[in-house]
Amino acid sequence: MKANAAQIRAAVDKLKPETRLYLFHGPDEAGAAELAGRVGKALGPEAERFDLDMKALREQPGRLADEAASLSLFGGARYVRVSGLEEAGAEAVTLLLKAEQAGNPVVAIGPGLKASGKLVKLVVAAQNALAHACYVPEGMDAARIAAELARTHGLRLTGDVPQRLAAASGGDRAILAREIEKLALYLDAEPEHPREAGGEALDAIGADLGEVEMFHAIDAVLDGRVAELGGEIGRLVQGGGSMIPLLRQLARRLMALAELRADMDRGLAVDEVLEKYRVFFKEKASTARALRRWSAPQLVRAIERVRAAERGVMHSGSAGDVLAEAECTAIARQAARARG
Numbered sequence: 001m002k003a004n005a006a007q008i009r010a011a012v013d014k015l016k017p018e019t020r021l022y023l024f025h026g027p028d029e030a031g032a033a034e035l036a037g038r039v040g041k042a043l044g045p046e047a048e049r050f051d052l053d054m055k056a057l058r059e060q061p062g063r064l065a066d067e068a069a070s071l072s073l074f075g076g077a078r079y080v081r082v083s084g085l086e087e088a089g090a091e092a093v094t095l096l097l098k099a100e101q102a103g104n105p106v107v108a109i110g111p112g113l114k115a116s117g118k119l120v121k122l123v124v125a126a127q128n129a130l131a132h133a134c135y136v137p138e139g140m141d142a143a144r145i146a147a148e149l150a151r152t153h154g155l156r157l158t159g160d161v162p163q164r165l166a167a168a169s170g171g172d173r174a175i176l177a178r179e180i181e182k183l184a185l186y187l188d189a190e191p192e193h194p195r196e197a198g199g200e201a202l203d204a205i206g207a208d209l210g211e212v213e214m215f216h217a218i219d220a221v222l223d224g225r226v227a228e229l230g231g232e233i234g235r236l237v238q239g240g241g242s243m244i245p246l247l248r249q250l251a252r253r254l255m256a257l258a259e260l261r262a263d264m265d266r267g268l269a270v271d272e273v274l275e276k277y278r279v280f281f282k283e284k285a286s287t288a289r290a291l292r293r294w295s296a297p298q299l300v301r302a303i304e305r306v307r308a309a310e311r312g313v314m315h316s317g318s319a320g321d322v323l324a325e326a327e328c329t330a331i332a333r334q335a336a337r338a339r340g
Contacts, residue, residue: 001131002124008132012038020068020102021093021129023085025113025120027311028134030173035132036081036107043105047077050104054086061092068102078104085110090119097126111311136248142166145173150180150197154189158198165202172244179205218250221328222257222290224336233325243324247310250328251303257290258299265296293338302331 003011012022012035022039024032040047050067057064064080072078082089085108096106113120115133123131137145143162146169150157157165169176182205189195217232219225236246260273268276270288279287294302309327 001127001129003130003132005132008035008130009038011130013042015039015042015105018128019105019130020096020099021106021108021123021126023108023110023113023120023123023129023131024134025085025110025115025131026134027111027307028136028173029109029111031134031137032109032111034173035134036109039079039105039107043077043079047079048072050078050080052080052082054082054084054089057082057085057089057092061089062095064089064092064106065096065099065102068096068104068106069099070104080104080106082106082108084112085119086112087117087119090122093119093122097122097129136172137166142169146176146180149173149177150183152191153180153184154191154194155180155184155187155197156194158196161197161199161202164199169245172248175245214246214249217246217328218253219286221250221332222253222294222335223286224293224332224334224338226329226332226336229329229332230325233328237321243321244310244313246328247306247313247324250331251306251310254299254303254306257287257294258296258303260287261291261294261296261299264291293335295338298334298338302334305331 008022008024011019022035024035026032040049050070052064052067064082067080070078089108089110093108096102110119111134120131123129143166146162146165147157150162165176165179169179183197183201184190184195186205187195187197187201189197214236217229217236220229220232233243233246237243260277263273263276264270270291273291274284274288305327309324313321313324
């Protein structure tokens with residue numbers, strides 16, 4: 001069955017024996033991991049976790065159902081966790097859902113799975129499974145998550161602090177959690193001794209995550225200033241920023257440019273497009289340069305590469321920030337060639 005955000009939170013906090021599989025798919029891998037962790041908490045601190053990956057499911061599709069039916073070594077609660085689930089795991093999931101008995105819940109995280117794919121449709125159609133799409137939170141959703149996470153650390157965020165934290169973290173829950181932990185430590189807050197956290201406290205810990213440096217780095221990518229990009233990224237990281245928010249902001253900028261470029265391809269001049277979309281006056285010059293430099297197909301390709309880089313950075317065992325910086329450099333080189 002398909003579950004929305006409220007339904008899945010209720011389901012993972014109060015597990016039902018008849019639900020064999022909890023599938024979290026979509027690009028927000030950090031959000032999926034948080035939901036998976038809540039399943040473990042619902043089973044209790046002594047619950048045994050057994051991990052499987054796609055290699056195991058490809059070689060032995062029946063192993064997932066076997067592990068779901070196995071008893072814990074210590075006789076207590078047990079659950080199975082599958083990381084990096086792909087479409088090739090459909091046979092293993094089918095065997096699990098059709099098995100005579102299971103007993104232990106299975107949590108599967110599939111960041112690359114699409115809602116239109118066969119595996120997600122299989123889970124949605126099943127009465128003994130739940131599927132939830134995890135997307136990077138934005139706007140009010142991101143601010144709500146910031147406030148909820150802060151409460152677990154004994155903080156009550158006031159004013160525009162939830163929105164500032166959400167925007168600065170780019171929707172990345174791991175980065176958000178790190179900044180909230182810093183804020184709680186600064187204010188000496190605990191769940192038993194809550195504190196209010198306002199804008200002054202946030203300013204004191206410098207939780208802007210290198211916002212200015214981030215936009216300088218993005219401009220360097222789009223302008224094709226390859227020689228300057230390394231320094232801009234270095235300043236971003238030194239200022240406490242992260243490559244994941246950078247990649248997400250770069251993707252958003254490219255998507256906005258693609259929309260503007262489509263109007264140019266329909267015959268509007270650059271100045272007319274800037275006026276139509278009411279581009280902020282401080283951004284007009286850089287936006288105009290980008291529109292003259294980037295064609296629609298180039299923008300589409302760049303968006304695909306940035307999204308692929310983000311998935312790669314978030315994948316365990318990847319080269320992390322090195323991969324992100326390499327991809328940003330490759331896109332900047334493309335822009336430099338277009339500038340020619």
